[in-house]
Amino acid sequence: MDTTEIQGLGAPRQPAHQTVQNPVRLGQARLGDGSFYVIAGPCSIESEEHLLEVATHIKEHGALGLRGGMFKLRTDPNTFQGLGEKAFEAVMHVKQATGLTFFSEITDPRQIEGFHEFVDVYQVGSRNMYNYALLRELGQVRKPVLLKRGFSATVKEWLLASEYILKGGNNAVILCERGIRTFETSTRNTLDLNSVALVKQTSQLPVIVDPSHGTGVSALVTPLSLAAAALGADGLMVEVHPQPESAKSDGAQALTFDQFSWLMKQLRSVLGACNRELTHL
Numbered sequence: 001m002d003t004t005e006i007q008g009l010g011a012p013r014q015p016a017h018q019t020v021q022n023p024v025r026l027g028q029a030r031l032g033d034g035s036f037y038v039i040a041g042p043c044s045i046e047s048e049e050h051l052l053e054v055a056t057h058i059k060e061h062g063a064l065g066l067r068g069g070m071f072k073l074r075t076d077p078n079t080f081q082g083l084g085e086k087a088f089e090a091v092m093h094v095k096q097a098t099g100l101t102f103f104s105e106i107t108d109p110r111q112i113e114g115f116h117e118f119v120d121v122y123q124v125g126s127r128n129m130y131n132y133a134l135l136r137e138l139g140q141v142r143k144p145v146l147l148k149r150g151f152s153a154t155v156k157e158w159l160l161a162s163e164y165i166l167k168g169g170n171n172a173v174i175l176c177e178r179g180i181r182t183f184e185t186s187t188r189n190t191l192d193l194n195s196v197a198l199v200k201q202t203s204q205l206p207v208i209v210d211p212s213h214g215t216g217v218s219a220l221v222t223p224l225s226l227a228a229a230a231l232g233a234d235g236l237m238v239e240v241h242p243q244p245e246s247a248k249s250d251g252a253q254a255l256t257f258d259q260f261s262w263l264m265k266q267l268r269s270v271l272g273a274c275n276r277e278l279t280h281l
């Protein structure tokens with residue numbers, strides 16, 4: 001995208017978080033209505049007890065969305081690939097117990113039907129942003145889609161990918177910046193907050209930030225989350241685990257329960273300073 005295309009850049013304007021025109025309804029809440037929506041949970045669901053423990057904690061501290069991978073797309077095929085369909089019942093029980101809105105990654109169009117009953121938001125992972133067959137199918141569903149940015153995708157390619165879903169008639173699309181691959185190797189990815197500020201000014205879709213994958217380092221998740229809140233992102237997706245050192249995937253970037261509670265406290269302060277608040281029911 002040529003930045004000269006950005007309308008009114010530099011001119012006095014509304015704060016970024018007030019410009020979204022396509023908030024996405026999630027149960028009784030709306031993501032992109034000016035408030036800040038928090039989604040948290042494990043990278044992968046490991047058992048029903050594990051998911052319930054995380055869900056209970058994040059709910060108590062103000063998250064409305066629960067994330068949890070069932071079908072994992074791991075770079076190394078010899079690592080844990082997720083519980084797959086064995087996780088379905090666990091998710092249904094945890095949703096019943098907590099009322100949280102459930103986000104999970106869909107890796108294949110053939111999963112749409114099985115997910116339909118209990119997955120509230122279909123997550124398209126970074127590796128599938130270019131999977132146009134999957135995006136087209138998701139254009140036909142009447143449920144929200146969270147579209148992560150491909151780790152080597154330009155902002156323009158990411159927005160064009162969203163159009164595959166929108167063109168099918170599904171307007172409930174949430175963008176998620178999750179970091180891109182750059183020459184920098186001291187963090188897992190480079191969290192591109194430029195893109196978030198840019199997309200807030202050029203697109204009507206809500207955009208959230210995933211600093212867990214964006215940094216790969218749990219100690220960096222809170223500072224980058226606060227930056228995301230301050231710059232006007234519509235929300236956050238973060239990984240949380242009761243014992244990150246024994247997590248089956250992405251332990252190095254998972255927040256402990258204490259770290260998550262601290263993050264939520266800090267978020268409230270930053271949002272307050274920006275005249276915003278956490279999304280609540």
Ligand code: PEP
Pocket residue numbers: 043069073124125126127148178213
């Ligand atoms: C995830 O959310 O666990 C995940 C695999 O993310 P990404 O698609 O951004 O790598």
Ligand code: MN
Pocket residue numbers: 043044213239249250
């Ligand atoms: Mn992960």
